Amino acid sequence: MKCKITNKSIDPFMNFGEMPIANGFLDKKDFSNEFFFKMEVGFNEDISLFQLNDHPKPEKMFNENYPFFTGSSEYMKNHFSEYAKFVKKYLKSNSKIIEIGSNDGTFLKNFIKETDKLVGFEPSKNVADIALKHDIPTINSFFNKESAKKLKDFAGNTDLICASNVICHIPDLNELIETIDMLLTSDGTFVFEEPYLGSMFEKVSYDQIYDEHIYIFSASSISKIFKKFNFELVDVIPQITHGGSMRYIIKRSKNEISKNVKKILDYEAEKKLDKLESCLNFKMNCEKSKDNIVEKINLFKKEGKAICGYAATSKSTTILNYCNIDSNKIDYICDTTKEKIGKFSPGMHIPIKDMSYFHNNLTDCVYLFAWNHKNEILDKEKNYKGEWFSHVEL
Numbered sequence: 427m428k429c430k431i432t433n434k435s436i437d438p439f440m441n442f443g444e445m446p447i448a449n450g451f452l453d454k455k456d457f458s459n460e461f462f463f464k465m466e467v468g469f470n471e472d473i474s475l476f477q478l479n480d481h482p483k484p485e486k487m488f489n490e491n492y493p494f495f496t497g498s499s500e501y502m503k504n505h506f507s508e509y510a511k512f513v514k515k516y517l518k519s520n521s522k523i524i525e526i527g528s529n530d531g532t533f534l535k536n537f538i539k540e541t542d543k544l545v546g547f548e549p550s551k552n553v554a555d556i557a558l559k560h561d562i563p564t565i566n567s568f569f570n571k572e573s574a575k576k577l578k579d580f581a582g583n584t585d586l587i588c589a590s591n592v593i594c595h596i597p598d599l600n601e602l603i604e605t606i607d608m609l610l611t612s613d614g615t616f617v618f619e620e621p622y623l624g625s626m627f628e629k630v631s632y633d634q635i636y637d638e639h640i641y642i643f644s645a646s647s648i649s650k651i652f653k654k655f656n657f658e659l660v661d662v663i664p665q666i667t668h669g670g671s672m673r674y675i676i677k678r679s680k681n682e683i684s685k686n687v688k689k690i691l692d693y694e695a696e697k698k699l700d701k702l703e704s705c706l707n708f709k710m711n712c713e714k715s716k717d718n719i720v721e722k723i724n725l726f727k728k729e730g731k732a733i734c735g736y737a738a739t740s741k742s743t744t745i746l747n748y749c750n751i752d753s754n755k756i757d758y759i760c761d762t763t764k765e766k767i768g769k770f771s772p773g774m775h776i777p778i779k780d781m782s783y784f785h786n787n788l789t790d791c792v793y794l795f796a797w798n799h800k801n802e803i804l805d806k807e808k809n810y811k812g813e814w815f816s817h818v819e820l
């Protein structure tokens with residue numbers, strides 16, 4: 427495939443093998459038709475961009491069955507309320523606000539009293555319907571030039587565009603930035619948060635890589651990409667969400683740049699996050715991590731211990747398929763999402779059970795797939811006396 431920004435071929439440096447859709451939880455009857463793609467990653471040194479070589483079409487992932495709801499985590503609800511407070515400084519009286527990938531409206535809900543001119547774009551119908559039920563104006567569509575053009579009074583008139591964990595899902599970054607350019611006022615602000623390349627490398631949390639995450643960004647890549655469109659990265663603030671994310675603040679180039687930007691860019695240069703070299707080191711660490719987790723699970727099984735998984739996260743699909751861990755190793759995965767319960771995990775077909783099943787069928791060990799929600803989960807499950815483990819340090 428070609429990099430959408432530079433039009434140069436992506437030269438993959440690592441192959442994770444055949445991968446199913448990360449959120450493609452399925453019924454037994456659909457096992458034989460399951461979709462797989464070859465998951466390879468490459469790095470474009472010109473713009474320091476870590477990206478999937480090939481990826482399924484977004485319509486395959488974000489449809490009427492998308493099983494992710496922002497409001498399903500108390501921690502994330504708090505995070506979005508804090509995030510909303512942070513961005514208020516970019517608003518004037520009666521500013522227009524857009525959220526890209528507005529999910530169930532958890533974030534936009536914070537602005538309902540501030541302005542009557544807000545709108546979210548959400549392609550997955552089942553989550554968009556929840557937002558609409560709560561009176562959050564939502565367009566059930568992908569965010570692109572065509573859908574944005576329909577919002578005539580937002581064109582060149584929008585003070586704030588926000589997004590969370592969604593820009594890395596959008597294949598055509600050129601069109602995305604051109605659409606943002608079309609909508610923002612001359613001193614408008616685009617704020618977005620994404621899983622951070624630096625955290626992924628440090629924790630060897632390669633489970634951040636899956637079909638939906640076409641890009642894993644860093645400040646270096648964001649700064650270089652937006653400069654091409656006369657935008658500037660004016661501030662950057664690390665976040666602890668999703669196991670280490672970054673909040674990027676983008677304005678048109680005439681704006682002042684915070685000292686944070688230079689600090690992070692210097693850090694990234696020191697860690698060689700802008701060079702292929704750091705990727706090759708990451709690849710080696712992923713291979714070691716795979717060997718370690720497979721060995722750990724084999725040892726548990728040799729000792730006769732039963733294992734279950736906690737939280738059927740999208741991330742777990744990468745781990746289970748890359749490490750070839752199936753229901754001979756993990757009896758079941760428990761989860762709170764009703765759309766996943768009763769189904770089977772993508773690729774490895776481990777049964778997904780509800781939380782009461784977990785409490786009634788406790789295993790000796792629990793693989794914590796939602797390691798990024800560790801505090802919330804370990805606090806909820808403090809009566810469980812067995813062993814928690816994961817491929818990242820808990």
Ligand code: TMP
Nearest residue numbers: 499737738739740741761762763796799
């Ligand atoms: P994600 O990592 O793909 O966003 O998915 C998070 C999954 O974790 C989602 O299916 C809900 C599940 N979950 C639980 O089952 N219990 C919990 O306490 C939390 C925080 C998440």
